[in-house]
Amino acid sequence: MSDFNDTSNFGTRKLTQNYQNIAELYVKSSYFEKAIKTYEQVIEFAKSYNYYDILSFSYQQISLCYKELDNYNQSKNIILDGIDFFSNLFHEFEEMNINLGLAQICQILKNLYNLLDDKDQYLKYTKREANAYINLAESLEKNTQNFQKIASYYRGAGLCYKEIKNNLIESASCFVLAGNYIEKVEDYSEAAENFINAANIFKDLNNFEMAYKHLVKAGHNFWKIGDLNQSTECFLNAYDIAVEGNLEFNRYGIFNQIIQGLSKIAKKGMKSKQFYTSATLILESIKFYEQLDIAQDFFLRQMVRSVYRYYYRAANLKKIGYSHIVHSYVLASLSLILDGKLGKAWKIMDEIDSEGNTINKYKELIKLIIDWVSEGRKVEFKKFPYNIRRIIEGSEEIMYILSLFKNLQPPINILS
Numbered sequence: 001m002s003d004f005n006d007t008s009n010f011g012t013r014k015l016t017q018n019y020q021n022i023a024e025l026y027v028k029s030s031y032f033e034k035a036i037k038t039y040e041q042v043i044e045f046a047k048s049y050n051y052y053d054i055l056s057f058s059y060q061q062i063s064l065c066y067k068e069l070d071n072y073n074q075s076k077n078i079i080l081d082g083i084d085f086f087s088n089l090f091h092e093f094e095e096m097n098i099n100l101g102l103a104q105i106c107q108i109l110k111n112l113y114n115l116l117d118d119k120d121q122y123l124k125y126t127k128r129e130a131n132a133y134i135n136l137a138e139s140l141e142k143n144t145q146n147f148q149k150i151a152s153y154y155r156g157a158g159l160c161y162k163e164i165k166n167n168l169i170e171s172a173s174c175f176v177l178a179g180n181y182i183e184k185v186e187d188y189s190e191a192a193e194n195f196i197n198a199a200n201i202f203k204d205l206n207n208f209e210m211a212y213k214h215l216v217k218a219g220h221n222f223w224k225i226g227d228l229n230q231s232t233e234c235f236l237n238a239y240d241i242a243v244e245g246n247l248e249f250n251r252y253g254i255f256n257q258i259i260q261g262l263s264k265i266a267k268k269g270m271k272s273k274q275f276y277t278s279a280t281l282i283l284e285s286i287k288f289y290e291q292l293d294i295a296q297d298f299f300l301r302q303m304v305r306s307v308y309r310y311y312y313r314a315a316n317l318k319k320i321g322y323s324h325i326v327h328s329y330v331l332a333s334l335s336l337i338l339d340g341k342l343g344k345a346w347k348i349m350d351e352i353d354s355e356g357n358t359i360n361k362y363k364e365l366i367k368l369i370i371d372w373v374s375e376g377r378k379v380e381f382k383k384f385p386y387n388i389r390r391i392i393e394g395s396e397e398i399m400y401i402l403s404l405f406k407n408l409q410p411p412i413n414i415l416s
Helices: 010-028 032-049 052-068 072-096 099-115 119-139 144-162 165-184 188-204 208-224 228-244 251-271 275-289 297-317 322-338 342-350 357-374 386-393 396-407
Strands: none
Touching: 010 032, 010 052, 032 052, 052 072, 052 099, 072 099, 099 119, 119 144, 119 165, 144 165, 144 188, 165 188, 165 208, 188 208, 188 228, 208 228, 208 251, 228 251, 322 342, 322 357, 322 396, 342 357, 357 386, 386 396
C-alpha cells in the first residue's frame, strides 16, 4: 500500500483529472447522462491508481446526477457502492496499521454516510478518524522537525472529536496538545487558534478555569506576533470568563494586558486619524485601569485628557456620521469637566452648529454638570431630570464617564 494516493505517475493522474473536468462541464450543461458515463471512466482510472480523493468525489457526483434525473434509488446505490469499496480498504489498512490511510478513508466514509443521513455510522468513522490522527501523532518522535506535523494531527483529532458531543473533553485536550506543539516551533498564530478552540469547548463544559487559562495563552501568542486586536480580545474574553465563573485570577496581569492592548490600538488609530475609535478604546482601558489596586488619579486624568483630545479631533475631522460628531463633542466636553476645565467644556458644546431636541438635551446635560461641579455638588444620575436620564441611558460611554465623577473629583477651573 505504499502507493496510497500515489501521485508519482503524473501523466495518469492528469489524464484522470481531465476526464473529471469534462464530466464537470457536462454537469454544468445539465447533460447528466453523459456526466455519469464520464465519471464512471474516472472511477475506473482512480481505482487502478489509488486516487482515492478523486474516487470519492466521483461517487458523490454520480449520485448528484442521478438525483437531478429523479432516480433516487440509483443515487443511493452509487453511494452504497462507494461505501462498499472504501469499507474493504478500511479493513485492509486497519490490518496493516496504516494510520495515514485510515484517517483519509475514515474521512471519506463518514462523508458518504452523511449523504445517507446515517448518523451512527457518521459518528463511528469520525471517532475512528480521530483515533488514527492520535496514533499518527504518538508514533512520531518528539523533536523540532516533527512538532508541526504532530500539532496538525492533534488538531485533526480535535476537530473530529468536536463533532461528537460526548467527546468534547477529548476535543479540548487535543486542541491544547496541538497548541503546545505548534507553539514550540513559534507558529504563534496557529497556537493561539488552537488555544481559542480549546477555551471555547472548556467554556461549553462549564470548566471556566481551563477556558480562562487558554484564552490568556491565546492572548499572549497573538501579542508575540503583534496582533493587538486579537490579543486584546482574548484577554477581554478571559476577563469575562473569570467574572462569569467567579474565579480568583491575576487581576493586575490581565488588566495590565488589556490596558496595554487598548492603548496601543488607540495610538495606531490616532496615527491613521481614527480618533473616534481611539477615544473609545482609551475609555474602555480606563474601565480596567480603575480596578487596579495601583490605579492613581494622575494617570486616570492623563487618560481622561486623551479621551477629550481624540473625541474632539474626531468631531473636527467630520469624517464620521453626524450623530457620532455630536456624541464626540459631548464626550469631549465631559472629559474636560472631569479634568476641571469647565469654561473650555462649554465652549466645545457651542461649536455644535445646529439645533434640535437631542442636541438641546445634550447641552442641558453639560450645563447641569458644569453648574453642579462649580458649586461643589455631587454628580449623580438620579439628580438629572427624567428627559436627561433617558438620553444618558442611550450612551454607554456617557454613562461610564459620569460614573468617573465618583472616583475622580475634578479640580475646578471655571475660566480654563
